[in-house]
Amino acid sequence: MRIGLFGGTFNPIHTGHLRSAEEIRELFELKRIVFIPSAIPPHKDEMGIISPSHRIEMVNLAIEGNPDFSSSDIEIKRSGKSYSIETINHFKMMHGSDLVLFFIMGMDAFIDISTWKDCVYLFSCSNFVVTTRPGYHRIKLEDILPFDVVRDFSYNPEEDRFIHTSNLSLYFRDITHLDISSSMIRKRIKEELSIRYLLPERVIEYIKVNGIYKDS
Ligand code: ATP
Secondary structure, eight states: OEEEEEEEOOTTOOHHHHHHHHHHHHHTTOSEEEEEEOSBOTTSOOTTOOOHHHHHHHHHHHHTTOTTEEEOOHHHHHOSBOOHHHHHHHHHHHHGGGOEEEEEEEHHHHTTGGGSTTHHHHTTTSEEEEEEOTTOOOOOGGGTSOHHHHTTEEEETTTTEEEETTSOEEEEEEOOOOOOOHHHHHHHHHTTOOOBTTBOHHHHHHHHHHTTTTTO
């Protein structure tokens, strides 16, 4: 079973997240994408991050009716800092050896990956898919990852993937990049500007009804 894990703050989830998940699902023939809102993201300033219960509720509203998308509250339930290695291990433990994981992230998140907990072991636990903008110039792995991680990869040009000694892979894939961010949405709400079409209508309604982000 091929599953995509898409972690994030989702403060709030938006069409950029949803579209990239959809394109990666199709490209890698994934059975499902699981959106996993973090409790406390280790690499972000906590200021302005609304409660996990609001963030997962918005994820659930955004994916409602799509059988290919689901959510997990595993990081929220674990509370404290949300480390991806622990989340990946949780899914592996729950589903056993049938599970093939693809951990999805944008380039902006990948750039910081050397600061992630157990970065050296991450790539032997899951495949990784880094979404990139069309026309983006390929970065060198050694500019981002520590030497003892880079040396475990070899590049396969036919399949355009970096193969790890664990036999799992690291992929960089162009997606339709929608220039939308959660921070841009929060700023627009604060300035009382329209956020229509940047995120699903149901999520916009939820934000309005609950009066969130007005003072963030
Ligand atoms: P913020 O603006 O608050 O920093 P964000 O919009 O970057 O938030 P996150 O929840 O931090 O959203 O991102 C979760 C994941 O989604 C990250 O891997 C990030 O790279 C990716 N991502 C964010 N925005 C987009 C987008 N427009 N298209 C594709 N991927 C995105």
